[in-house]
Amino acid sequence: MAKALRRRQRAGGRAGNAERRGTAAIEQMPWAPPVNIDRPVEPLDEAGIAAIHDGAMRILEEIGIEFLNPEALDILRGSGGCTIRDENVRMGRDFVMEMIARAPREWTITPRNPARQLAIGGRHMVFGNVSSPPNYWDLALGRKVAGNREMCRNLLKLSQYFNCVHFIGGYPVEPQDIHASVRHLDVLYDKLTLTDKVAHAYCLGKERVEDVMEMVRIAAGLSDAEFEARPHMYTNINSTSPLKHDYPMLDGWMRVARRNQGLVVTPFTLAGAMAPVTMSGAVTLSLAEGLCAVVLAQIIRPGACCAIGTFTSNVDMKTGAPAFGTPEYMRATQMTGQMARFYGLPMRASGVCAANVPDGQAMWETSNSLWSAVQSGANMVYHAAGWLEGGLIASPEKFVMDCEILQHIQRYMDPTLTATGPEDIALEAVREVGCEGHYFGIQHTQDRYTTAFYQPFLSDWSNYEAWEAAGAAWTAQRAHQVFHDIIASFEPPPMEVAIHEELAAFVERRKAEGGAPTDF
């Protein structure tokens, strides 16, 4: 099976080149973003959908959202569809639905390597790496430390290496050794040279988002017009729940909309803290906050490529700590999926956990969140690899472990697993073997065994004695070794010298200009 898989990976073309690099560390599945063939799990009946929709519309109509950005307020005022008092914006449901109807149900993002183009929406499902933890943990360190550029680069290498990671989120860990004014320049340089996958820009001030769009354009060798012809990168903004969109998020959102790049809005509504304690209430609030950002984008650019995210979970009511991958989280994700389909918008979900180390709890919480993303029909899954401690820690072991689950999902969506043609039902094979033999040696098995089953790169299926003889390594230890093997053999994807030079020159110039001003 190993050889067969490697052969599949080594199919020609530019993607083939990219995948050939660094495949020595493990045998992984080929690049093939899953198509979700399952019917979603739908806990809401029609009345439930109508109740949440009505609630979200009444929040927008009667209560309103604060838009803490004068330019956004001017645009909303000019639309003729909003009632604005100070920074509070209310909008009627007819207007909301009219604007949302402008958004495409499905769109694409094309990074510098066009073979890595992603479809967002429909039944497509893509996974991204963990984003934005300030801290880092790995098994060799054995403790939580502030993130630095080397750690960030290593996590970017993992993100590039794994074919089951389809897009790059924000910084996989905050490189706190780089000053905030120029951090985006260094990390984007690393991201665009170490990976050739879809990249992301933070909406944290105009310089950061404009610089990133410019760097993505340069890295792809595009003119301004080519860049703006369709999305080549994306941003993700969070509302400040409850009921607020802050200045820099809105500023970046509008800049990205103007340049026709991907727009994802993900309210972070923790039930019982910044949202109602009831899950449908928290989902309703999340939708109201998300939809009004989509409205703003559609006013600026009718047909802007938007997706609506969910980050609805609950807190531990004893301590206020956020919980992830709980039963409530799963149901909130499924409900949001139903509503995203109701509104005709692609949906973003997440792979999350509250665990502090890559142990059993980490995996049941992450399994719950990743599979609920599948069940909800989510299109983009953020933080799908590497997340610990509610997003405060990035871990390479957790990254590697999560990729095994992502490969499960990819394989699970292969229709050949449930094919029922005559050769699948295999009556003649059953007749041939009868009641005495076994199936190992027969032709029907020989013809199929190299591709019949999922082959893990991390799960150890040997028996206890063999496992013990090989060092008795628990999953996190094996993942640590895989992490090192991947980093040791990593080769960056190719980039034309002229483009590389232009990118480096841009970084140098912008650093000389001071990057993004900070007050420290």
Add this chain to the structure above:
Amino acid sequence: MAKALRRRQRAGGRAGNAERRGTAAIEQMPWAPPVNIDRPVEPLDEAGIAAIHDGAMRILEEIGIEFLNPEALDILRGSGGCTIRDENVRMGRDFVMEMIARAPREWTITPRNPARQLAIGGRHMVFGNVSSPPNYWDLALGRKVAGNREMCRNLLKLSQYFNCVHFIGGYPVEPQDIHASVRHLDVLYDKLTLTDKVAHAYCLGKERVEDVMEMVRIAAGLSDAEFEARPHMYTNINSTSPLKHDYPMLDGWMRVARRNQGLVVTPFTLAGAMAPVTMSGAVTLSLAEGLCAVVLAQIIRPGACCAIGTFTSNVDMKTGAPAFGTPEYMRATQMTGQMARFYGLPMRASGVCAANVPDGQAMWETSNSLWSAVQSGANMVYHAAGWLEGGLIASPEKFVMDCEILQHIQRYMDPTLTATGPEDIALEAVREVGCEGHYFGIQHTQDRYTTAFYQPFLSDWSNYEAWEAAGAAWTAQRAHQVFHDIIASFEPPPMEVAIHEELAAFVERRKAEGGAPTDF
């Protein structure tokens, strides 16, 4: 939340008494077997169902199954529906479907504590402990050892303690320190005195199965007629794939059918080894083997309470090792669920993994298998807590960890999570909090916070620093502590003295008679 849960557990009655005992170790959910409110995941379309059905029927019609039991052959011959040559039995699809139609779609099992009665079929879902591993592993030992009676008793105590474990499987670990001739007597004595939940009998010779039925009857204080009026226990048999039912399994199956107890048949069809390498082929073979056992039961006792199990997975084609909780396993389980509904039979699935220790791999494999049981509409989930190394090891830490997932499933099926009444949508709460406040303190939250969210007993949701200060215990270490706390505070469920004495006397007499004869 703790107090609220404990109050719910302390509701009166016999069940209340049973649950009050030993609740000190952890705060757990109350006894409440889940009702599966989700629509099953159904990878097969109508043509796929028809193809698998046709395949199974053609196996029974054209190839036949070996029934290695003269009495079973006589019964099948006498039915008029079978073509028998030596031990090979073929049966036409009309006859098969006529016999299967006799089986009830839903039935109950009532153990000695009637509050522990289980509904089998429909949307009911019940979980049982790990069964039959020869070996044991715990974190204090740190190695794999042969099971003994003390280990077996401890696992029975866990099985009784956890409200999310609804029935007792076979021996949770083989007590190899008890001679095989009397092992069933000692373990059943332990099982019936340490637990008051539904019990199981192995079909391993007439003495074992008859003794167990008698002991269950005595423990419940029933006359023969009362015992035989409805199921009070159950058996589970495996076919000898491919295409054989062996002597002792059939012997026990017929004995249990005659006494009107629960009957579960679970072929163990590892694709590529004892079944076709294709998943639908392995499911087809499994169904053929299972359905003909149901036919036999329905001839003996029309309306016999049967369920059809699935244990279809794949092998690692490199090593031949069985794999569990894989994508193929999930799809096979879902396909079997569709077919069980097609045949109108309750379905059994399993909670399984190939991992050797209770680590990350153990939890993603077990999560995959348990959630695929949910997705398949499975009614009984065997091995749902405590299984390692493909069923060769029982582990108390794994048991405790699995129970956290079982509680997730129980909570996930609570319809209040997705309720959308006006108080759930909570528009007035959103209006009250507005854009500045938070939801912790408001009345809407205060009225609900004690029951709003799942409260784990094992997951640690504290931040890294608090977790580190508390000892930096990984999940398996915490589970080990929970295991010890439960055993230390365990109190067995009440049993009337006269019944206890009758049970002990039965064991003593049967031991004196030699138990079940062995040739060693």
